Structures are given as C-alpha cells and as structure tokens.
Amino acid sequence: MEKAVKRIGILTSGGDAPGMNAAVRAVVRTAISQGVECVGIRRGYHGLINGDFVKLEASSVSHIIHKGGTMLYTARSQEFTTPEGREKALATCRLLGLDGIVTIGGDGTFRGALALSRQAAEHGHQLQVVGIPATIDNDIGCSHYTLGFDTACNTAIECIDKLRDTMQSHERCSVVEVMGRHAGYLALCVGLAVGATAVLIPEREFDFENDVVEPIRKARLSGVTHFMVVVAEGVGSAVEIADRIEKEMGIDPRVTVLGHIQRGGTPSSRDRETASRMGYAAVESLVEGLGNRVIATQEGSVVNLDMEEALAMTKEFPYDRYDVLEALSRH
Secondary structure, three states: OOOOOEEEEEEEOOOOOOOOHHHHHHHHHHHOEEEEEEEOOOOHHHHHHHOOOEOOHHHHHHOOOOOOOOOOOOOOHHHHOOOOHHHHHHHHHHHHOOOEEEEOHHHHHHHHHHHHHHHHHHOOOEEEEEEEOOOOOOOOOOOOOOEEEHHHHHHHHHHHHHHHHHHHHHHHHHHHHHEOOOOOOOHHHHHHHOOOOOOOOOOOOHHHHHHHHHHHHHHOOOOOOOOEEEEEEOOOOOOHHHHHHHHOOOOOOOOOOOOOOOOOOOHHHHHHHHHHHHHHHHHHHHHOEEEEEEEEEOOOEEEEEEHHHHOOOOOOOOOOHHHHHHHHHHO
C-alpha cells in the first residue's frame, strides 16, 4: 500500500524543553524505518518562512537523546501569524516537497500548524500536521503530561535542596521564584517535593496572612528556623513577596529566581521515554494518513487526538496536591 507521506518536516517552536531532542530523534528514526524522508526545519516557523532547513539522516540524530535544548533551534515568529507569512511557509513546503510536518511545542505551535494545514488545503495542497506537546509548564489541556516537565521539576528541586543547606545554616527565609507565568504545575510539584512552607500559584488566589504569614508562624512555633516559600512567576515578583514578609514578620528573607536554568539540563528518563513514544506515534499517524492530530498522554498512555478537539480541551488543576501540601507543611 502506498504511504500517505513520502517526505516530512520536523520543527520545534516556542520555549525549549528537555526532551525535544529525544522527540526529534524518534521522529527521524521512525520515519527512516518507514521509508519516509525527513527534513529538519531550523528555528521553528521562522525557519519555515525563510527556508532554513537541513536533511536529516539516522546519523544526524545520533547522541542527542541525552541533550537538553533542541538541535533544530527554536524561535517565535510574528510573521507566521499572518496569511502572508504562512504563504511563504507553504512555498517552502512546496519547494521541499513536504506532505507532512511534525511540530514540537505548545498550544501556540499547534494552532500555527493547524492554520498552515488549512491554508494549504485552500490552495489544493495536502499538508498533514501532527503536534507533540513539549513545555516545562505542563499546561496543555489535552495532555496529562508534556515533555520537559519532569526534568524542570528535578532541576528546580536540586537547586532548592542546595539552597536549603545554606539557608538553614543562617536560619533564614528563602523565597524562590520558579517558572509558570500562567500555570502553577511546576511550582506546586516542586513545593510539595521540597517540603515548602508555602507555595503561591496563579490558579489559586492567595491571602498573604493565611497562605504565607500563618504557615511561617506555625513552623516557627514548632521549632523550625528556616522557611521555604515557592512562588510561581505568574503570581508576582518574589522580591515583592519577600519585602512583605520582612515588613510584616521582621524576618530577613533571601530571594532566588531560578529563571531559565529550569529549561536546560539532561532530560530525565521520563522525558526521554515519553518523547520516544510520542515521536514514534507522530510518524505512524502521518504514515497512516491521519493528519491534523496531537499526540498526547492520558492516564499514562500515548493517544492520538484530533488537533481541533485537542486545542479545545482543558485539564483540571490538581488542587488535591495543594491539600497535601497544606497538611504536611502547616505544623
């Protein structure tokens, strides 16, 4: 039976996440095993517009499964959000003879892929797209897990564990800001894992007295002399939180903003394994003629979803973990 695709492109877009390279490797090697050629598009949709590409062989993706970042680089393209920009991208697809594209990134990446596929169809060009969720924020509605989250959590935990050693020596309060502009999954997971005194997340409006001051006060009455407050960046500045703690409690806090260190590092086993399964499933979908799909994880299984339906999905925030945090820390 003739394959639905003969040559596919692969790109990474948006913020980088550990595990992207493992996904690229899986896509390339699965494609080759199916007799499908693979072209790497560098710098995301910006590269698709400007014709920045490289032919990928099995050897091209050797020794990258353990590396963070993305060998294809990543960028955000404002031009691609316009019909004119997407037309330039389609011109590159026609030039290269691409009949399928695997995109690795977040919701914005998938929306761009869907718009590109639809615009191609309007001009009689069949371009099948498949998305693989990759973001350290773990905030894609259709997927219970996204590539990079586990590694980012482990990176933050390792940093905070080291920070705790010196903070305990000086009997100080630590206020640590982690990534999560619109989502608190990272902050909550990290806070629970390090035994934080308090965790502030965008999904939950906080009361400074009840959610910061009282937990610190209870901990001090129990004999604790060092306090850890984890703040998701979307809640507000960790510096401002620290200033309030000093003003209202007379404690001398120290602020640490972990920043982009959370995006880097060697991917964890979970991210490598999940990326490999997702990359394999993405190519299988294209070979079977199933385009405009998202390869997600649900209940631990890799699933193939309609992209439009996937983009409309939401996922319930795990507030039960916040209950666990409160039960374990407020004594």
